[in-house]
Amino acid sequence: MMDQEINDRVEELERKYATMGQDLKSYLDGLLISNYLTYWDYINLDTLLSLQKPRTDFPDEMIFVVYHQITELYFKLALHEFHQLGHNGRNILPNGEDLGWKKELSKDLLVERVQRINQYFSALTKSFDIMIQGMDKEQFLRFRMALLPASGFQSAQYRKIEVCSTDFRNLVSRNARHLYPENTTAPIAEMFEHIYWKQGATELSTGKKTLTLKQFEKKYSEEIIDLGESFRERNIWAKYKGLSTEDQQDPKVRQALRQLDINVNVNWPLVHYKSAVRYLQQDTNNVPATGGTNWQKYLPPRFQKRIFYPELWSEQEMETWGKAWVEEVLANELRS
Numbered sequence: 001m002m003d004q005e006i007n008d009r010v011e012e013l014e015r016k017y018a019t020m021g022q023d024l025k026s027y028l029d030g031l032l033i034s035n036y037l038t039y040w041d042y043i044n045l046d047t048l049l050s051l052q053k054p055r056t057d058f059p060d061e062m063i064f065v066v067y068h069q070i071t072e073l074y075f076k077l078a079l080h081e082f083h084q085l086g087h088n089g090r091n092i093l094p095n096g097e098d099l100g101w102k103k104e105l106s107k108d109l110l111v112e113r114v115q116r117i118n119q120y121f122s123a124l125t126k127s128f129d130i131m132i133q134g135m136d137k138e139q140f141l142r143f144r145m146a147l148l149p150a151s152g153f154q155s156a157q158y159r160k161i162e163v164c165s166t167d168f169r170n171l172v173s174r175n176a177r178h179l180y181p182e183n184t185t186a187p188i189a190e191m192f193e194h195i196y197w198k199q200g201a202t203e204l205s206t207g208k209k210t211l212t213l214k215q216f217e218k219k220y221s222e223e224i225i226d227l228g229e230s231f232r233e234r235n236i237w238a239k240y241k242g243l244s245t246e247d248q249q250d251p252k253v254r255q256a257l258r259q260l261d262i263n264v265n266v267n268w269p270l271v272h273y274k275s276a277v278r279y280l281q282q283d284t285n286n287v288p289a290t291g292g293t294n295w296q297k298y299l300p301p302r303f304q305k306r307i308f309y310p311e312l313w314s315e316q317e318m319e320t321w322g323k324a325w326v327e328e329v330l331a332n333e334l335r336s
């Protein structure tokens with residue numbers, strides 16, 4: 001006598017497979033010979049642990065490689081959320097049936113998922129000491145020479161996070177922004193030429209691009225422009241603007257977006273900048289960056305003033321963007 005609960009499940013399975021014109025018996029045969037799933041297969045552990053390949057014999061290079069990979073995985077989680085938010089969230093039934101994207105984005109989903117992204121960035125910001133304190137400076141200064149001209153500047157996921165967060169116009173460097181009024185319909189490909197990070201890696205007097213930038217453009221320009229076009233109406237700011245006026249005023253919504261702005265444009269850039277100060281700042285002459293930027297001018301948020309959501313900040317807050325923090329970082333460095 002078959003247990004009633006098992007019987008119910010078998011009937012359910014029969015219905016499920018019949019809908020797709022499949023024979024349940026064959027699938028049950030497959031189940032009979034299947035192996036049990038293991039942890040190591042599920043997360044592809046052997047493959048994952050085979051991907052750390054330092055280019056030199058300096059032991060601390062392993063820390064550098066692994067920490068970059070950890071960061072890229074967090075970036076991947078962030079992009080996973082941006083993608084779902086951009087499409088209003090997945091409509092998925094408890095039985096696993098996928099009904100596609102929802103028609104509209106709810107305020108609650110926006111808050112919940114932006115908070116997730118904030119948690120990822122907060123974890124990255126808190127753990128950045130692994131870079132700042134966790135490597136021997138002498139080893140770092142040696143092994144980095146074997147990595148030229150590669151730089152974290154070439155992190156495409158970081159650039160994609162920016163594109164998914166805001167109106168593309170806000171990524172255009174400040175001196176070209178006047179070319180693009182709010183709600184501009186200019187092609188992304190055109191604004192992309194003025195994106196702030198290209199200027200950071202271009203010698204202004206000669207217009208010569210660093211090799212780091214040239215290689216990045218060759219591999220990723222098309223992908224980033226396509227993402228910009230498809231996220232014109234799907235980026236977080238566009239999604240926020242799509243909420244009702246009342247929902248836009250909800251302090252929880254505004255707070256989640258403001259925190260995202262601070263996390264991506266101040267907190268993470270500042271701990272990252274702190275690592276550049278620790279390793280590249282010397283008493284007399286500074287060590288050049290592997291990507292060739294003038295990093296002292298390029299990296300500090302108070303110079304860049306990258307802001308995703310200008311409407312959510314006061315003039316005063318934007319004026320002092322990232323300033324207090326940078327002063328603190330530099331003062332601590334000079335004391336130590």
Ligand code: HEM
Pocket residue numbers: 067068071072131132151152153154155158197269272275276279280289290291292293294295298299
């Ligand atoms: C010792 C640790 C690090 C140092 C000294 C450092 C240094 C630098 C410097 C000097 C730049 C400017 C571009 C250049 O000319 O190379 C840069 C950019 C960048 N780095 Fe790092 N970096 C470190 C760790 C990391 C880590 C762990 C990540 C994680 C992915 C990362 C991601 C980035 C990104 C995304 C940029 C572009 C930032 C922007 O455009 O504002 N860096 N880094």
